[in-house]
Amino acid sequence: MVDDQFYREYILDHYKNPRNFGRLEQPDVSHEELNPLCGDVIGMDFRLAEGKIEDVRFHGRGCAISQASASLLTERLKGMPLEEARKISKEEVLEELGIEISPARIKCALLSLKVLKVGAYGLAEGEFEEDEDDS
Amino acid sequence: MSTSSSSPVSAGLASPPLDVERIRADFPFLATGVAYLDSANTSQRPLPVLAAMDAYHTQFNANIHRGAYKASEQATERYEATRETVRRFLNARSRREIIYTRGTTEGINLVAYSWARRNLLPGDLIVLTIMEHHSNLVPWQLVAEATGARIEYVDIDEGGELRQDQYRALLQQEPKLVAFSQVSNTLGTINPYREMTAAAKAVGAVVLIDGAQGAPHLGVDVQATGCDFYAFSGHKICGPTGAGILYGRRELLEAMPPFMGGGDMIKTVSTTGTTYAPLPEKFEAGTQAIAQVIGLGTAIDYVSEIGLGAIHEHEQQLTEYALEAMSEIDGLRLFGPPAQRRSGVISFDLAGVHPHDVATILDRHGVAVRAGHNCTQPLMRRLDVPAVARASFYLYTTRDEVDRLLVALRDAQRIFA
Numbered sequence: 001m002v003d004d005q006f007y008r009e010y011i012l013d014h015y016k017n018p019r020n021f022g023r024l025e026q027p028d029v030s031h032e033e034l035n036p037l038c039g040d041v042i043g044m045d046f047r048l049a050e051g052k053i054e055d056v057r058f059h060g061r062g063c064a065i066s067q068a069s070a071s072l073l074t075e076r077l078k079g080m081p082l083e084e085a086r087k088i089s090k091e092e093v094l095e096e097l098g099i100e101i102s103p104a105r106i107k108c109a110l111l112s113l114k115v116l117k118v119g120a121y122g123l124a125e126g127e128f129e130e131d132e133d134d135s
Numbered sequence: 136m137s138t139s140s141s142s143p144v145s146a147g148l149a150s151p152p153l154d155v156e157r158i159r160a161d162f163p164f165l166a167t168g169v170a171y172l173d174s175a176n177t178s179q180r181p182l183p184v185l186a187a188m189d190a191y192h193t194q195f196n197a198n199i200h201r202g203a204y205k206a207s208e209q210a211t212e213r214y215e216a217t218r219e220t221v222r223r224f225l226n227a228r229s230r231r232e233i234i235y236t237r238g239t240t241e242g243i244n245l246v247a248y249s250w251a252r253r254n255l256l257p258g259d260l261i262v263l264t265i266m267e268h269h270s271n272l273v274p275w276q277l278v279a280e281a282t283g284a285r286i287e288y289v290d291i292d293e294g295g296e297l298r299q300d301q302y303r304a305l306l307q308q309e310p311k312l313v314a315f316s317q318v319s320n321t322l323g324t325i326n327p328y329r330e331m332t333a334a335a336k337a338v339g340a341v342v343l344i345d346g347a348q349g350a351p352h353l354g355v356d357v358q359a360t361g362c363d364f365y366a367f368s369g370h371k372i373c374g375p376t377g378a379g380i381l382y383g384r385r386e387l388l389e390a391m392p393p394f395m396g397g398g399d400m401i402k403t404v405s406t407t408g409t410t411y412a413p414l415p416e417k418f419e420a421g422t423q424a425i426a427q428v429i430g431l432g433t434a435i436d437y438v439s440e441i442g443l444g445a446i447h448e449h450e451q452q453l454t455e456y457a458l459e460a461m462s463e464i465d466g467l468r469l470f471g472p473p474a475q476r477r478s479g480v481i482s483f484d485l486a487g488v489h490p491h492d493v494a495t496i497l498d499r500h501g502v503a504v505r506a507g508h509n510c511t512q513p514l515m516r517r518l519d520v521p522a523v524a525r526a527s528f529y530l531y532t533t534r535d536e537v538d539r540l541l542v543a544l545r546d547a548q549r550i551f552a
Contacts, residue, residue, distance in 0.1 A: 006495065006496075006499065007492070007496070007550050007551070012550070012551065015551075037491075037507060038489075038490070038491055038506070038507045038508065038521065038522040039507070039508045039512060039515060039521045039522055040489075040521055040522070041521075061489075061521060062489060062521075063489035063490075063491040063492045064488075064489060064492045064551075065491070065492070102495075105491065105495065108491060
């Protein structure tokens with residue numbers, strides 16, 4: 001009735017049919033992060049080869065925003081050189097979601113990026129948070 | 136299980152129905168058109184409360200207990216008048232048993248620091264319940280860590296009510312402290328707090344009741360209940376944020392050391408030591424939230440004049456109506472007991488739609504609800520859900536607003552179908 005602009009078809013599609021959902025056997029890196037707002041957890045498994053993300057899977061449950069964001073991110077990460085993945089910005093993730101995210105939901109939208117940054121690069125959690133406040 | 140006798144407002148006397156339209160005219164926020172179904176989080180504030188705080192700021196803005204001039208005297212008088220209002224509201228014996236705090240959390244922490252850390256020994260038992268708000272969990276976990284005391288939690292049954300059999304069994308172990316909520320902020324369960332208090336007192340435990348969700352909807356008679364401590368917040372009972380109340384039994388408060396040191400809580404100070412002010416000032420260090428305390432007194436007067444009995448009845452009718460209508464929505468899971476044993480709080484889960492998405496869609500319909508763990512993570516784990524959505528009602532809530540909730544919920548289902 002009112003929400004077709006927000007919960008767009010592709011967001012719902014990624015939510016209902018998440019890409020790269022599940023676990024990897026013997027991942028090189030595995031990391032989980034919690035959204036303290038709601039208790040949702042997203043984890044990612046990475047397999048690395050020759051400086052690239054050879055394969056990635058995500059798991060966990062959450063809202064449409066966090067799940068779609070994770071699904072979109074993993075699609076993008078597959079085959080991406082680590083150096084490039086390191087540079088993915090919050091703005092890019094939000095842009096890719098393509099909907100206006102309210103301040104209350106920003107942590108949902110960026111949870112998967114946090115998993116990537118904190119997990120894959122051993123970035124201290126505080127660094128990401130601090131970074132987040134600047135945006 | 137007998138729960139009805141716990142509620143001072145369900146004595147079987149029908150109250151005249153609320154004139155909700157007249158009440159709504161007192162709450163400026165409601166003119167925004169938002170269906171505000173988040174009063175368990177914080178209530179809206181009526182004009183008399185705003186006017187009382189405004190009067191302080193514009194007519195007698197001065198510090199209390201100090202100035203020897205008229206404005207300060209007037210401020211002190213209004214500030215202390217709240218204490219008598221609260222004393223009457225709780226039916227406490229003495230105004231000295233009424234301590235101003237910032238809210239429920241501070242009240243519970245005051246007891247945790249000043250009483251529990253002094254009185255609990257390694258191995259002593261603290262009994263809590265699985266439905267507690269974090270504010271009635273974390274302070275005790277800190278106490279347990281500091282003293283070596285241990286904590287046991289009373290579980291709930293499938294209907295979201297405390298397992299009294301388990302509670303009685305835990306009391307057999309003679310706990311030193313029992314702390315539980317009068318009303319669950321997530322399930323809405325009205326706990327049989329009088330019976331639970333009497334049973335705990337019978338084994339010599341100190342009893343603290345978290346009245347954050349109870350005071351605004353049921354009230355309490357602390358003498359008849361027999362609890363040692365009772366904490367609540369002003370902002371859930373139509374008052375402002377920043378002012379709350381801790382009731383404590385005088386004998387206990389007298390024996391407790393101050394919680395915070397500073398101005399206003401002393402009798403004499405020298406370089407070698409300090410003697411403390413008598414109750415209640417001993418626990419009120421520093422300049423207090425004067426305007427907010429005045430606003431809280433006005434809020435309690437406001438709510439009392441309308442009558443908690445009538446308010447409770449109104450909420451129960453809405454709750455009954457909402458529960459019935461919501462149970463007809465496919466895939467909607469309701470948590471908590473039947474309407475007769477719950478306050479105006481309904482937590483639910485809509486299959487296939489995360490609570491945050493539910494709240495976002497509802498927001499776009501102009502319906503405000505809470506989504507998340509409601510500061511009850513152990514309860515979420517017990518219910519095996521990451522989070523829930525919660526609608527909560529108060530004296531100004533209408534059936535029309537509940538209908539708007541229902542329409543929005545069906546829209547959420549349509550979107551996620």
